[in-house]
């Protein structure tokens with residue numbers, strides 16, 4: 117059972133002291149580490165409330181999973197068998213004057229693989245809810261005394277009412293039926309490219325439904341064998357166990373046959389050749405969910421132009437972008453992305469495939485905006501890395517990122533993007549992640565350039581793609597085409613092309629004419 121993390125508004129600050137493990141007491145024994153089975157814990161009245169929140173979080177998972185966990189409360193309280201999918205039974209118990217008893221979560225029919233692990237997670241979350249509740253109670257009773265600060269009663273009521281309104285709105289969405297949803301009808305999905313992100317997104321899909329077949333189409337037979345025998349991508353995501361319903365193949369025809377969707381995670385510069393190679397196996401009706409971010413050298417095309425051009429036909433396609441490091445997706449950590457498609461219905465379908473308690477999926481029709489932001493943030497991340505590699509300080513970094521945001525907005529708007537896209541997940545969200553996040557490959561390239569390393573050495577020592585390197589030159593071409601001046605992004609291309617050192621680039625950028633903000 118996955119429970120959403122506590123909303124930040126109720127996160128205590130500073131953190132409550134952690135309790136020793138096992139605070140829950142009456143836990144049942146786990147059947148095995150791979151874990152199918154059952155767990156037990158004692159509940160008091162407020163635990164029922166938390167268990168209810170937990171059950172609602174679970175309700176957005178697949179139907180078989182929801183039905184598999186059959187909670188029952190001890191006969192000493194309310195002898196009921198509860199439907200966890202809607203939490204109604206738990207709600208009744210939470211309101212009962214004698215609420216409490218023993219909660220047994222069980223997957224007696226062995227429907228959900230690793231159900232023991234999920235049960236364990238549910239109990240840990242209950243622990244956490246209890247701990248935070250206890251801490252909040254202490255803090256609120258001592259707020260006046262300890263810090264001399266407290267909201268007024270009117271403010272507190274307002275906050276509570278606003279929060280409750282949000283929760284009611286949210287409940288309406290969560291109680292919607294899953295029957296007939298894209299996820300329910302999906303049987304097989306193929307992923308083009310078994311690198312870091314293809315693997316991570318394939319695993320995210322596979323976690324949604326245990327009987328969904330996810331097939332990674334890879335080139336390397338050794339990697340293929342590792343994925344199928346060890347359930348691990350030993351090359352790109354070492355140490356992460358993949359769900360059992362993900363497999364790999366090197367055979368395009370076999371990978372694609374019967375797939376209802378194709379996730380495209382091949383680097384942009386290899387995408388044309390790749391798509392031409394698989395064209396004959398891919399039905400023109402199968403939607404491509406493209407996660408690659410960049411612009412093609414030579415044609416200057418975005419992926420939304422490259423796909424139909426390479427396939428020489430129209431193909432339904434959705435562009436999924438946003439701040440989403442592969443490793444964190446693999447770890448099932450909370451992530452937000454945006455699905456862009458002119459066809460709103462198809463964007464909604466993709467939202468339905470990926471949305472989960474750990475993945476939010478916004479929708480937009482602004483394909484150009486999402487694609488340009490996704491491609492250009494990689495170039496900006498190289499610039500941010502350069503500034504960090506040169507140790508120029510936080511002021512410099514913030515000024516650079518702000519300038520880069522303006523440049524991306526100038527170009528994307530000239531190309532017809534919506535201004536709001538820039539402030540969304542694919543714009544600011546991904547810019548913040550890649551310019552400041554340690555896991556960014558593009559930022560790492562920049563850091564090494566800023567420290568004085570040569571580009572060829574950096575590329576030779578890296579086994580993964582940093583799309584910004586190739587995209588930088590294309591951006592300069594687009595800027596010329598749309599008659600817009602992009603100082604920072606152009607300087608990155610100059611440094612990459614070895615015409616300017618990082619120090620010279622910074623000197624020249626700082627000495628550009630002082631201008632009005634635009």
Ligand SMILES: NC(=O)C1=CN([C@@H]2O[C@H](COP(=O)(O)OP(=O)(O)OC[C@H]3O[C@@H](n4cnc5c(N)ncnc54)[C@H](O)[C@@H]3O)[C@@H](O)[C@H]2O)C=CC1
Nearest residue numbers: 309310311312313314381382386390408409441442580581
């Ligand atoms: N890694 C990440 O955190 C994220 C990556 N992306 C984007 O996803 C795309 C893929 O990135 P990663 O998976 O990280 O790259 P990667 O470098 O980890 O893996 C690339 C994969 O593509 C395959 N490949 C390369 N050329 C190929 C060809 N000609 N034919 C078939 N397969 C080929 C490689 O064998 C490898 O499996 C990039 O456009 C990247 O910007 C997007 C969001 C996050």
Ligand SMILES: O=C(CO)COP(=O)(O)O
Nearest residue numbers: 438439440441556557558
């Ligand atoms: O696009 C990404 C995260 O959203 C990944 O960025 P890097 O390619 O710089 O690692």
